[in-house]
């Protein structure tokens with residue numbers, strides 16, 4: 467050994483090969499969440515991934531640096547090999563993305579600094595001047611606002627259909643979108659769904675949307691001619707209310723699944739983040755725009771999400787069980803007009819969609835009180851355990867009034883059309899004791 471070489475006290479170890487099945491049995495997501503995508507030997511044996519607070523990564527050689535940038539900029543096919551700069555990606559986010567992809571059975575996933583960053587960058591990556599986005603309604607108000615108020619500035623228009631729409635209605639909407647696109651010199655660039663819709667829990671028939679897309683000649687099979695992306699028009703879906711446990715949209719004909727990880731996945735109301743997942747070919751344009759703009763989740767939040775993912779199944783199961791009990795109580799209460807709960811659907815078409823698409827009813831629902839805003843406010847102000855706050859999917863029960871809070875920016879007429887009335891309280895059930903929650907709702911209803 468020469469003088470200027472350092473003798474490492476511990477010899478370097480090679481990464482361990484990952485076990486994804488045992489004796490032909492494919493390991494389940496809940497098992498993979500404890501280690502998938504992370505090799506302790508690369509981090510001094512640390513059982514848990516450290517938080518990598520670095521903005522940049524040292525290249526092994528100048529040639530390796532050039533090769534990385536050729537991958538990032540698309541000069542060489544196959545993308546980046548390894549890490550370059552933390553706006554593009556970094557270890558905690560890579561592990562997170564690998565684990566998120568597992569839950570949705572996706573080839574690839576991308577993480578973002580919020581659900582809205584994920585959704586906005588996704589739409590911007592696919593939409594160009596003259597293009598038309600088709601979306602279901604209702605959407606989370608900021609998603610609807612991004613399409614209507616921001617994308618329209620850049621010559622992108624939209625047409626929507628109600629969540630529960632029949633195949634005929636979806637066909638009709640796609641035909642309208644096609645003629646708008648041809649008038650504007652663009653294409654139908656994305657079908658964007660939210661199911662269940664926030665806050666009504668209205669479900670979209672993803673299978674029917676997929677069939678309608680192909681019948682309208684907008685699918686990948688037909689896209690080879692005339693479509694610059696040669697991929698067709700992707701179907702993206704916001705699965706925040708039921709994912710990743712209770713609905714797996716990629717199995718029902720969606721191409722891209724989007725999340726506010728702030729909700730069930732983060733699950734403790736202590737972080738803000740988002741993600742998308744799907745086949746690599748759908749992720750690549752979004753990754754390219756994220757590389758340019760930034761918007762990736764930060765390392766600390768990614769680390770928190772890795773911790774959250776270890777318990778996401780347990781938390782969601784418990785919250786789902788609590789919601790069954792709480793809704794059974796609320797549904798019989800004299801001051802309750804109705805419930806928008808997926809475990810108590812009254813409409814045959816919605817029930818059919820639920821039976822085909824959903825694996826559980828979730829724990830977020832709308833409670834319709836007899837009365838209006840005044841009654842809802844009295845109820846909300848009287849709650850002792852449930853917290854009066856927007857958001858959902860946390861360990862604690864939250865309640866809010868969408869018409870005057872999250873959906874205030876939606877025009878009054880449109881709110882009525884979407885069923886977001888003044889008597890609607892949105893409730894997200896947490897993992898507390900179910901009977902304690904029932905006692906809280908009972909005493910609050912007495913104040914109405």
Ligand SMILES: Cc1ncc(COP(=O)(O)O)c(C=O)c1O
Pocket residue numbers: 580581582583606660664704706707725726727728738739740857
């Ligand atoms: C269904 C849905 N999608 C997207 C978002 C936006 O997510 P974020 O707040 O993480 O940006 C929300 C937030 O409430 C939501 O409820």
